[in-house]
Amino acid sequence: MPPVVRFAPSPTGRLHIGNVHTALFNWLFARHEGGEFRLRIENTDTSREVAEATGQIQESLRWLGLDWDGEVTFQLDRMERCREEAERLLAEGKAYEDEGAIRMRMPDEGVTVWDDLIRGHIEYPNEKLEDLVLVRADGRPTYNFASPIEDWLDGITDVLRGEDHIPNTPKQIRILEALGAPLPRYGHLANIFGADGKKLAKRHGSVSVEDFRAEGYLPEALFNFLALLGWSYDDKTTVMSRDELVERFTLDRVGSSPAIFDYAKLDWLNGVYARALDSDDYASALLTWLREQGNEWDAELVRASVPLVQEKIAKFAEYPAFAGFLFGEVEPDRGLIDGSSPVLEEAERALAELEPFEAEPIEDALRGLADRLELKPRDAFQPIRVAVTGSRVSPGLFESIELLGREQTLDRLRAARAAAA
RNA sequence: GCCCCCAUCGACUAGCGGUCCAGGUCACGGCCCUUUCAAGGCCGUAGCGCGGGUUCGAAUCCCGCUGGGGGCACCA
Numbered sequence: 201m202p203p204v205v206r207f208a209p210s211p212t213g214r215l216h217i218g219n220v221h222t223a224l225f226n227w228l229f230a231r232h233e234g235g236e237f238r239l240r241i242e243n244t245d246t247s248r249e250v251a252e253a254t255g256q257i258q259e260s261l262r263w264l265g266l267d268w269d270g271e272v273t274f275q276l277d278r279m280e281r282c283r284e285e286a287e288r289l290l291a292e293g294k295a296y297e298d299e300g301a302i303r304m305r306m307p308d309e310g311v312t313v314w315d316d317l318i319r320g321h322i323e324y325p326n327e328k329l330e331d332l333v334l335v336r337a338d339g340r341p342t343y344n345f346a347s348p349i350e351d352w353l354d355g356i357t358d359v360l361r362g363e364d365h366i367p368n369t370p371k372q373i374r375i376l377e378a379l380g381a382p383l384p385r386y387g388h389l390a391n392i393f394g395a396d397g398k399k400l401a402k403r404h405g406s407v408s409v410e411d412f413r414a415e416g417y418l419p420e421a422l423f424n425f426l427a428l429l430g431w432s433y434d435d436k437t438t439v440m441s442r443d444e445l446v447e448r449f450t451l452d453r454v455g456s457s458p459a460i461f462d463y464a465k466l467d468w469l470n471g472v473y474a475r476a477l478d479s480d481d482y483a484s485a486l487l488t489w490l491r492e493q494g495n496e497w498d499a500e501l502v503r504a505s506v507p508l509v510q511e512k513i514a515k516f517a518e519y520p521a522f523a524g525f526l527f528g529e530v531e532p533d534r535g536l537i538d539g540s541s542p543v544l545e546e547a548e549r550a551l552a553e554l555e556p557f558e559a560e561p562i563e564d565a566l567r568g569l570a571d572r573l574e575l576k577p578r579d580a581f582q583p584i585r586v587a588v589t590g591s592r593v594s595p596g597l598f599e600s601i602e603l604l605g606r607e608q609t610l611d612r613l614r615a616a617r618a619a620a621a
Numbered sequence: 622g623c624c625c626c627c628a629u630c631g632a633c634u635a636g637c638g639g640u641c642c643a644g645g646u647c648a649c650g651g652c653c654c655u656u657u658c659a660a661g662g663c664c665g666u667a668g669c670g671c672g673g674g675u676u677c678g679a680a681u682c683c684c685g686c687u688g689g690g691g692g693c694a695c696c697a
Binding site: 208209210212242243244245247248275298299300301303319322323324325327328330332333334335336337338340342343344347362363364365366367368370388390391393395397398399425428429430431432434435436437438439455456457458459460461462464465466467468469471475509511512513514522563566567570576577578579580581582584585586589591592593594595596597598 | 623624625626627628631632633634635636644645646647648655656657658659660689690691692693694695696697
């Protein structure tokens, strides 16, 4: 029987990367096994609910390509059913009233055990299980009551969630047993931490899916990277497409120890995906990203710049600093230009009448200039680069000059000379 | 405090008793290429937390310790 899994975030904010990791593993498992992946919003705690969160969560999942089966369900919609079940437990003597709330009677001897999908045998002493509240005095069911009931109602066969839920599992097992409901299998994924081994937070870098999107990461790269956190295919395969991941993902290769989120490796992987893109696709993705950032740069020029940047930057967020000189004024650091050097003036002269104004002839002209001045290429080109692009780090100089155009180039050479004088 | 989970290079991991004086990837260092920056090529540094067992043999199994994390709500 194909498994039915679910991802059940609470709508309290943007989708945290740790939660998406859990969502991803559920999704991968479901798709690999030909099962279903459901999305449920656990909104029992209305006081903490953030209005836009439900939409944001769905948008983030869609962006990453994690599609869900069926309609999105909301925990709150099943309040009534939960209350009925609680009444039943009350009637059967398995629960009792306490200051308006309904509490579950928990055993205080023995142990509750289950075979964790990824950790194996786990034991929990029953004496540590307290009589938890099922339904609050105001009538709202608590998470630990509503969640297992919904898993039951939805026919969830496998509950794959974060390891912080391990202490909840014995409680939920007892509830399901009291209810006479079948038990799903449980699997607890290890947490993901920041470089200091603490919970991944803003100070470490991006944390929500939206943050990563805003940084200009490609969803395929983030997807691949996340899959490798706590799971591996073999001893050497790193880059895998979505389809390969679906085909290869199995729970027996999921690890149980926590992982640290390595932004440097993500950057590398993103670069791998970025470079592998067809330049048209790269351009479209870049343009989309720029627009999302509220940047309305000339689309044709952006497209034309792709060959100069695609191999050089790891993620789109680097684009404005790297290629921004094509789209606006530039303020070169005077300290980087030697006012007494004839290079800028010579370059101006060499480029003034050059035909055609294209990378190759530009290169020939500037190399000739370096020869004449008896300068090493790097020493001759650096001041020109700074004058034209405003920085000592830029795309290829000759291609940059071609794209910038003669007029702009000459203007910038003149301006730099004046500033350095 | 109590309970639970985890433990291989700086990071992600392979390893499921001998084929491991531990392999791959990122990062890092060196060299090559080179107009800067990347990319690419080659080489390299670096790890089984500690102590007991079990076994002919342990990174692999067991126990303890230490360390890290999580949980102990009418939050989810």
